[in-house]
Every structure is written in structure tokens, then in C-alpha cells.
Amino acid sequence: MPLSSLRSVPFWARSDRCVTRDSGNGANKQGEVYQRIIQEVIDTSVIDFEEAGVNASTLEELKQVWQQKLSDLHVAHFPWDPTPPEVTVPPPQPPPAPTSPAKTQPQQPGIKQESNIQNSAGPAGQNAGGIRIKPEPGLEPQGIYASPAPGNPTHNPALAEQRARQNIAQKLNNPLQVRPSGGGGGLMLPGLASNPSQHSQQRPQNGQTNGIPQHDGADENDDDSVQMEGYRSISREEADRVLLRRIGAAERESAKATEELANALRGLKTTSSSSSSSKSFKKRRRPKRQDAYEAALDGTNSYPYPSTITSSSSAHATPRIPQLDGESEDEVADEDAINSDLDDPEEDEIDNEDEDEVPQIMLCMYDKVQRTKNKWKCVLKDGVLTINTKEYVFHKANGEYEW
Amino acid sequence: MNNQTYYELYRRSSIGMALTDALDDLISEGRIAPQLAMKILSNFDRSITEVLADRVKANLTFKGHLDTYRFCDEVWTFLIKDVTFKFQQQGQNQSVLADKVKIVSCNSKRPGEQ
Numbered sequence: 001m002p003l004s005s006l007r008s009v010p011f012w013a014r015s016d017r018c019v020t021r022d023s024g025n026g027a028n029k030q031g032e033v034y035q036r037i038i039q040e041v042i043d044t045s046v047i048d049f050e051e052a053g054v055n056a057s058t059l060e061e062l063k064q065v066w067q068q069k070l071s072d073l074h075v076a077h078f079p080w081d082p083t084p085p086e087v088t089v090p091p092p093q094p095p096p097a098p099t100s101p102a103k104t105q106p107q108q109p110g111i112k113q114e115s116n117i118q119n120s121a122g123p124a125g126q127n128a129g130g131i132r133i134k135p136e137p138g139l140e141p142q143g144i145y146a147s148p149a150p151g152n153p154t155h156n157p158a159l160a161e162q163r164a165r166q167n168i169a170q171k172l173n174n175p176l177q178v179r180p181s182g183g184g185g186g187l188m189l190p191g192l193a194s195n196p197s198q199h200s201q202q203r204p205q206n207g208q209t210n211g212i213p214q215h216d217g218a219d220e221n222d223d224d225s226v227q228m229e230g231y232r233s234i235s236r237e238e239a240d241r242v243l244l245r246r247i248g249a250a251e252r253e254s255a256k257a258t259e260e261l262a263n264a265l266r267g268l269k270t271t272s273s274s275s276s277s278s279k280s281f282k283k284r285r286r287p288k289r290q291d292a293y294e295a296a297l298d299g300t301n302s303y304p305y306p307s308t309i310t311s312s313s314s315a316h317a318t319p320r321i322p323q324l325d326g327e328s329e330d331e332v333a334d335e336d337a338i339n340s341d342l343d344d345p346e347e348d349e350i351d352n353e354d355e356d357e358v359p360q361i362m363l364c365m366y367d368k369v370q371r372t373k374n375k376w377k378c379v380l381k382d383g384v385l386t387i388n389t390k391e392y393v394f395h396k397a398n399g400e401y402e403w
Numbered sequence: 404m405n406n407q408t409y410y411e412l413y414r415r416s417s418i419g420m421a422l423t424d425a426l427d428d429l430i431s432e433g434r435i436a437p438q439l440a441m442k443i444l445s446n447f448d449r450s451i452t453e454v455l456a457d458r459v460k461a462n463l464t465f466k467g468h469l470d471t472y473r474f475c476d477e478v479w480t481f482l483i484k485d486v487t488f489k490f491q492q493q494g495q496n497q498s499v500l501a502d503k504v505k506i507v508s509c510n511s512k513r514p515g516e517q
Contacts, residue, residue: 019429020454029461031453033458034456035419036458037447037451037454039449040417040446040450040454041443041446041450044449044450045442045443045446048439048442049439050437052435052436052438054434054435054439058429058434059514061429062425062426062429062443065424065425065429066421066422066425067421069420069421069425070417070421071422072420073420073421074415094456107429138410169445172503176431192460195480210463221483239427274502286471293443299502302470342505349500357506359499360504360505361415361416361502361504361505361506362504362505362506362507362508363412363415363416363507363508364506364507364508364509365410365477365508365509365510365511366508366509366510367476367511369479369508371482376472378479378481378508380506380508381509381511382452382456382459383455383508384413384416384417384418384451384454384455385463385488385504386417387488387499387504388499388501390499391416391417392463392488392490393455393459394459394460394462394463394490395455395456395459395460395461395462396462396463397462397463397464397465398462398463398464398465399454399464399465399466399467399483399506400464400465400466401465401468401469401481401483401486402468402469403468403469403470403472
């Protein structure tokens with residue numbers, strides 16, 4: 001029975017209405033065939049949906065989604081698609097002129113606004129995010145810090161505070177009491193987040209200030225006055241003295257806490273405490289630092305200031321600035337690891353499906369396949385052929401090819 | 404309904420892939436059970452086989468160079484290069500060229516039908 005005689009064929013899908021060759025032969029016809037297949041599947045699946053206790057609306061949705069997905073492949077034109085394929089002259093496109101000004105005009109101020117915001121957000125964010133120290137209760141006096149002198153982080157009192165904290169951290173050797181700037185997120189260096197262009201300049205300086213605490217005065221490019229909370233503007237020496245006083249106070253406080261902890265630990269470990277206490281007293285004179293447990297046990301430890309060299313050996317470990325500018329170098333992929341390129345399966349062209357959504361494939365049945373020497377002849381039937389992103393259905397196909 | 408089995412071959416066609424995708428969506432949304440989806444797919448196997456056999460009358464011939472062939476489990480697989488298809492239907496002729504096509508073909512005499 002010819003397709004055009006089917007009652008369900010929409011008038012525009014009949015082949016006698018086909019104007020162009022391209023859309024005429026395969027495309028419409030198989031769109032109709034596909035619609036029929038879909039309808040049959042949906043009809044026969046009604047009972048299965050009922051048996052499974054699934055709402056019939058889900059079946060209807062399945063049909064819609066199925067048709068939509070098929071249309072998205074653009075392998076043919078389908079009866080459910082909105083535009084009929086016979087239209088040889090495409091309908092005149094609505095001129096874009098009236099719509100475009102309406103679209104672009106509200107956009108332009110929006111873009112301008114955005115750029116304005118970005119421009120103003122740059123310095124503002126620098127100032128606001130520049131020095132925000134999370135106060136450490138018991139260790140640091142709270143206060144609002146003055147804005148840093150722009151561009152030079154060594155002027156920043158926050159950095160001085162940070163240095164003092166690192167000092168304490170190294171002396172107390174207790175990461176719990178002093179939070180390293182990287183891990184706790186308490187300290188933000190000015191311009192580090194908001195001004196990426198300064199990264200390269202600041203990075204070595206940060207490394208310096210974090211690695212080795214500077215005890216011997218100001219940086220070379222420092223001038224002599226410093227800004228500090230509680231003080232308008234004081235000389236470098238004064239600032240150092242103030243800082244040392246604070247460090248001392250903080251140390252006394254934490255030493256007290258450590259003593260309490262040591263007492264508690266002594267109760268737990270009475271036998272070893274006396275010997276290790278004398279041992280650690282000796283150890284303390286060595287340049288190597290005590291480990292935290294021994295330091296805690298050592299009640300007599302008064303935490304004298306370590307020499308710069310001693311602390312610098314451990315200083316690199318304690319404060320770490322999180323890497324913001326890309327992937328960490330620690331995470332370089334191992335090229336020989338499993339799932340690397342070496343694991344690629346061998347390419348087998350007959351098994352190798354194309355990456356495209358629509359491969360070049362013919363799915364069919366064979367009636368006969370014959371070979372004489374290198375000449376092949378085959379008779380195929382009831383097939384679906386997808387070629388050059390177009391799809392065809394056929395009843396019978398004769399193929400001849402040589403190997 | 405009969406007990407005849409149908410090839411699952413056509414599930415790889417675009418219409419079969421679209422159905423599989425749609426069913427996958429419903430399963431992943433938890434709206435149907437996978438068993439129901441399998442049943443729908445077997446309905447599809449039957450419907451497409453019957454519709455192709457009953458409704459389609461188009462003939463075509465093709466020529467090309469056979470690159471690879473394989474016959475395994477009653478399934479012929481050909482990879483043909485530089486292939487020309489000629490469609491004949493209702494007095495119209497149309498040629499389509501392709502640099503390659505893969506043919507997967509099952510025995511038209513179904514198992515047990517011999």
C-alpha cells in the first residue's frame with residue numbers, strides 16, 4: 001500500500017505535494033513511518049503502563065519527549081514538527097530592525113553600569129578587604145586598623161601583627177593557639193585578592209615576611225614611622241617595643257595555659273614526666289626545637305626567644321599562604337597513572353562508532369549475501385539508513401561492492 | 404501478542420536512540436521502573452520491524468568499496484567506503500554519496516523460522 005493512500009497522512013506530507021526532490025523522496029516518507037512506529041509503540045505500551053501502575057500522562061510525556069529528541073537529531077522532517085518541509089521559498093524573515101533597538105537600548109546602560117561598578121569596586125574592595133584581621137581572643141587586643149599605605153604591604157600594621165603572631169607560633173610551637181594566616185583565613189593581605197596584578201610583586205615579599213620573622217628593624221624601603229592601632233604614628237623602635245610587650249603578654253598567658261595542660265598531662269603520665277622534663281631541658285639548648293608534646297610536658301620551660309636561625313628552620317612549615325593563582329604544583333598528574341592516554345583501546349574501525357550524534361549506519365536484515373572472489377552482492381531489506389545526517393527507510397536494497 | 408522474538412537491532416537507529424534517551428530520563432527521574440522501560444523497548448522492536456515490513460516500499464541500490472566485513476552470530480557487518488546510494492521510488496531517482504557507511508544486518512529468517 002503506497003504511503004500516500006494512508007488516511008493518517010497529513011495533506012502536506014503526501015508525496016504528491018512534494019515540490020523539491022530533496023525533501024521529497026526519503027525525508028517525508030520516513031517521517032511518516034516514524035510517526036507510525038511511535039504511535040504503535042505508545043498504543044501497545046498503554047497496557048504495560050497500566051500493569052506497572054504508572055499514570056497514562058507519563059506515557060503521553062514519553063511520546064512528546066521521544067518526538068522532541070528525534071526532531072533534535074534533524075535526520076528528517078517529522079509530521080509533528082511545526083514547519084512543513086515542502087515550503088520551497090522560506091517565509092520572509094521578520095526584519096530585525098524594529099526589534100534590535102528595543103533589545104540593545106536597555107542593555108547598553110546595563111553594561112555601562114556594570115563597568116562602573118567594576119571600576120569603583122576595584123579600589124573600594126582593596127580598601128575594605130585590605131586589612132581585616134580576625135581577632136584572636138586572649139592574644140590580640142581588638143581594634144580597628146588604619147588603612148595601609150597603598151602598594152607597600154610592609155607598612156601594614158596587620159603584617160606586623162602577623163609577624164608577631166608567627167613569632168609566638170614558633171616559640172609556643174602550638175598551632176592550636178595561634179592560627180596560621182593561611183589556614184584560618186583570619187588575615188587577608190591587602191590587594192592579594194582584589195588586585196591580581198600585584199601578585200608577582202607581593203609574592204616574594206610575603207614569602208620573606210612569612211618565612212623569617214624580621215627582628216632587626218625595618219625593611220630597607222621602610223620609612224621610620226609606623227601606624228599602629230592605639231597610636232597615631234610612632235617610630236619603628238617604639239612600634240617594635242610595643243609589639244614585643246604584646247608578645248610577652250601573650251606568651252605569659254599561653255605559658256600559663258600550657259602549664260595547666262602540662263599539669264593535666266602529668267597526671268596522666270606520671271612515670272615518664274620527670275625524666276622527660278630533665279631531658280627536654282637539655283634538649284632545649286640544642287638548636288633543634290622541641291616537639292609539641294615535650295614542650296607541653298616541660299613545666300619549667302619559660303620559652304626564651306629563639307634565635308632567628310633556629311626558628312627559621314621551622315618557620316617555613318607553620319604559616320602558609322594559600323595558592324590563589326592556579327593549580328598547586330603538588331597536584332601534577334602522573335602521566336603513567338591508570339586511565340592515562342596509554343590505556344586507549346586500539347582503534348578498530350568497524351567497531352569505532354563515530355563521535356557524531358548521527359553516525360553513518362545502515363541497520364537492516366539480509367536475505368542473501370554472496371561473494372565471488374572479491375565481488376560481493378547482497379540483498380537487504382527492511383532497513384533504516386542514516387547517511388550524511390539524513391535518514392531513509394527502505395523495503396529492499398541491493399548492494400554490490402568489491403573488497 | 405505472539406511470542407515471536409524481534410531483533411533489538413533497530414534500537415541503534417535514531418528513533419530507537421531517541422526512545423532510549425526518553426526512557427532513561429524517566430528512569431533517572433524515578434518515574435518509571437527499568438523493567439517497564441525494557442518492556443517499552445521490546446514493544447519498539449516489534450513495532451519498527453512490522454512497520455518497516457508492512458509500510459515501506461522504497462527500493463535502493465548501492466555500490467562501493469568493501470573495506471571490512473565480518474560475519475558473526477548470524478550478523479553481517481560491512482564497512483563500505485566511497486559508497487553511492489540510488490533511491491528509486493515513484494519514478495523518482497535520487498543519488499546520495501557518502502565516504503563511508505557501516506552496515507549491520509541480521510538474518511531475515513529469524514531464529515526458529517528457518
